[in-house]
Amino acid sequence: MTLEIWSIYAATVLALMSTPGPSQLLMLSNSGAHGFRRSLLTAAGDLSANALQMLAAGLGLAVIIAASGTALTLIKWAGVAYLIWLGIRMIGKAKPGDPDLDDVKGNVSLGSLWMQGFLTSAANPKAVVFFAALFPQFISADGPFWPQFLILSVTYIVMDGAFLSAYGVGASWVAARFKGTAKVWIERVGGSFMVVAAILLGFKSISKQ
Template sequence: MPIDIWLIYVATVLALMSTPGPSQMLMLSNSAINGLPRAWLTAAGDLTANLIQMLAAGLGLATVIATSAEALTVVKWAGALYLLWIGLRTLRRSMKPISHSASRRASLRTLWLQGFVTSAANPKAVVFFAALFPQFIDPELPFWPQFLVLSATYIAIDGAFLTGYGAGAHWLSQRLKGEARRWLDRIGGSCMILAAVLLGMKNAASR
């Protein structure tokens, strides 16, 4: 892949990620509540869903998925409702006495699943990858090497963004104790609810 094309692609991805979305809100919340090392499972779930979406685009499945409106709608709204439930549960848990705070951390499996569902439920994700990649593919060159470069670049940039959001939230959580820490948990739960609302708005807009 020519370096100039790759640099344009990097700039495009950076521009697309400049505004926080549901995945970033979830990473903020899970890092604040569970700590950055555990929240990396959330990032891993998000990137796993991205990888599957990229493979679907590369294999030509994106068009099929995008045209299956009913199935796609179910996935989208199920993901939004799942995030809403997690956010409400987190808020309810933050209302308990501080002595219960040690039990607030989610399991590693749950953290991964939250990241995966949030990314997979993005209503435009598969279509996004299907529309983005062709713009930077040279038909005169072998497809899969170019596709792998584009995919690896996206994963690296997305992972860096998620880690940055998570590190900031983790740094803040380490310096808050007692009642302030409970308020941080409430903010984390609110971020999850906001992520659910963002997904819901995208779902409604895509109809």
């Protein structure tokens, strides 16, 4: 793979990531509520799902996954319901005078934060088809497949991780400067972001049916 081809690919990925999606909104929510460091587990969960989706695309499973519509639809809507439930619970717990509000960072396990990120990304199984369509545009038939595939995959994950981190740092910075009643509204906004992320996933599913 030439540097020119890689540069075009990086620019394409940058354009695709320029608009915030469900994963970015979830990162905003968790970073504002639990702090940037803990929210990195959410980013790790999202990127883990991306890595599995890329691997599936690389192994030629796109056709199989596209054909398994019923099972994938169930997985997607389960993820949507889970995120809505988490968001509503987060909004409901944000009450003035709550003694646990200032200690909210320790109330959610790291495993739960990771799972939220994983489910948000995995709830879009058609991403496998997306990667299967995107990668061949930048892979040369004259070179070995897997080294090129690895470069494209790592580039995507690094760029996606950078975007998620930027959203997380911004949300954490804002949340750290609000206390008391303002903190309640940060929690409510964060829960709302999570619900919006789930709704976006739902609309994506409906629009592709």
